[in-house]
Amino acid sequence: MNAPAPTAPLAGGFVNGEVSFWYRDLGGVPEPGDALGGDLDADVAIVGAGYTGLWTAYYLKRARPGLRVAVLEREFAGYGASGRNGGWLTADLAGIPERYAATHGAEAARALQRAMFATIDEVIAVAAAEGIDAGIVKSGLLHVATNRAQLARARHMLAHEREWGWGEEDLRPLDDAEREARLRVAGAQGMLWSPHCARIQPARLVRGLLRAVRGLGVQVFEATPVTAIEPGRAVTPYGTVRAGHVIRATEGFTAGLPGKRRTWLPMNSSMIVTEPLPAKVWEAIGWEGRELLGDLAHYYMYAQRTADDRIAFGGRGRPYRYGSRIDERGRTPAWTVGALWDLLTGMFPAVRASGAGIAHTWSGVLGVPRDWCATVHVDPATGLGWAGGYTGHGVATANLAGRTLRDLILGEETELTALPWVGRRVRGWEPEPLRWLGVHAMYRLYRMADARENRAPGARTSALARIADTITGR
Template sequence: MSVRVPLSDTFVNGDVSFWYRAEGIPRPGAPLDGDTEADVAIVGAGYTGLWTAYYLAKARPDLRVVVLEREFAGYGASGRNGGWLTGDLAGTPERFARTHGPLAARTLQRAMFDSIDEVVAVAGAEGIDADIVKGGVMQVATNAAQDARLRALLAHDRAWGWTKDDLRLLTAAERESRIRVAGAVNAVWSPHCARIQPAKLVRGLLRAVRGLGVKVCERTPVTELAARKAVTPRGTVTARYVIRATEGFTADLKQYHRAWLPMNSSMIVTEPLPSSVWEAIGWNGDELLGDLAHYYMYAQRTADDRIAFGGRGKPYLYGSRVDDRGQTHNWTISALWELLTGMFPAVADHRVDHAWSGVLGVPRDWCSTVHVDHASGIGWAGGYTGHGVTTANLAGRTLRDLILGEDTELTALPWVGRRVRGWEPEPLRYLGVHTMYRLYRMADARENAGLRRTSALARIADTITGR
């Protein structure tokens, strides 16, 4: 490691994620037990798959719904993410407006805001204790270039219909009263974000889905998707609809290998921090925290008084491979610790208790999609670009309406039916992604050194991958 990272006596690297430590890694349930017929087969038991199953079972209890999962429910990004139930779009309003107009893009944004409250409401109704607190999100600028981007972000969102109730600039006193970040020069705050404990949410949702009679088959990898069937080593599920809900693991399916790029994101979590640290940094409102760097970070104060802190690390593995049960490179742990202690010097005398990684799905145009082809019965949702905790709920409700053949406000949203070309073959996508993030790191370094505007290197990086 380039920076010495103090590790706790119980430090774990990988083992899926820290979120499973309290209750242990789940024991997978029964696999598929032979050829099966269903009305709907869903591939992937993360948020997207489970929300889709949940809303279908609530709307039509008579439907035979089968969920197929390679490992255990919540093994992927649903059990490893940063715990941000955020209203941010998985994409840009400009790109959605290009095909459906500005009003449709604004409607999609409002649907994202509403989805936060929908998740909170369902968790309450189903008795899912996922440490949910809707404390909003604070985004901080720590240099002049970031401040310029923060002000541009505020103006951009105002132009797309965000009011002062949706996003506002904080005064210096307000910023300090929320979270005291070393070197902060400005910040904005939005109420449209809630903290969650990701694994508690996905496991609670699994219990609710099974309670509704949905059959969830774990330890059942799907090797092929075709019209009205999902093929596994344990049998074939034949169904009127087959829904791909595989997000960052989509590249493992041969015919979809270049559909979504599996982007790696990594996290560390501290040991529980004493009251002296919290007195130094504040953070008493359970806000989520992000910044305006190109190589950005995201963080939460956990329910047991730790800081869970994430960023990109090493963003992509050659050939669209995915990590080994969350194992994280030492370089990444070091980089995250350096960034964390730079923002919160009071944490430097404490230790890291866990590090892990996971993959998220990135389409070529960086915009999420949801679709059902009634002719073949194949549907999908995903490409959430890191905003999947909330977007997956909206996707589940939208897939429900599409599968049931209903014309609703959800099926009219501009991400429905969106199609985009696949990623380039190797080695082009590896070179492109790693060049992009190398340029972002260089741009951040220049801006931290005093450049007062966004570095041209970051604009080149955006151009390379079409962000």
């Protein structure tokens, strides 16, 4: 007999989908701007007006104000992951350093990590310079372990970071007193803290960036789907943009382009956000520093305390839709909402006791390459380029990608163009139904592994998780 579906209390005015709560916080989903009105000549055409596309346009115009840069967006700027993510401006790599080191050496992998560390402050500095109020608080990232197997993985994570040369200033364990002072998670057995992360309100960042690039003279055409990307041109129903460089910046939506269905898997992630929580809840929880929070489960969660004192809490729901299909405007199944609520209130019982409900839920996709490592590429022969495959770490990674694409487009050899993700090639995902079967088997095994680890007294990672890792190639 199947277990009953988890349920959750819904607040008055509850919203499911409508892109994300972050736009509700801004007063509603924006209307798309003007569409392309005919054929256009440009120096650089960028497909996709999320973080990657807008950062690339920003840095190109800052470097060469005379460049003609056009950005083409199917919906509105920030419609995809850039306006739906968990608000983690984190220096975590997309993928593991060993894979970058395998092709370019260990020092190159360390250089990529150092570049990611620096990217956090770069985004914060640009936001300040451009007057973008994105609710940024650089208070770091907490990794919590809630059972013995997770605690063992936390120790392994710390040892792994030390092996790569990162010290106490980059990642350190918290003792019981400091853990209690920072954030009280029910059942916590250990916690690591890294300073290399900041909280943001993601929609405020992407919409502020849109204003900045338009102010620099970039043409951004919204409600303009691109039907073909070819050397020298981006084709839309409303005209063709001819350009020496055409850059694909479509991340999780890449599978919708002709011939790209197996390039990056559109992996689904879902979020809930509570009503604003009363002072008594925060007295029980703490979280005065507003650090970002993640756990060490296989089916992991991510959370932040928002500027208006809600908890925004995310995790995997329905991980993948057959044929690499993508949702429309972020609607989320009731089962996923209930599962996230149970996980949130299991970590923070005071939230359930307060009688607070869920104000909003939404979902979105992130781009996952077959080897789980991001890439940046520009082909000087054809002028075609791309960046993406951020595996959920795109808020900061897209900024580094934008600066790297700038240098590649301008033909400059820099420290950024020497990073080991530049020009990285990886095989595509398996055809259907193997792709669907593999992804769903992987996440079913991860859920089962987490359940076993929560019940087991030992500190060993479940063998089911190791099988899942083998299936996915993580």
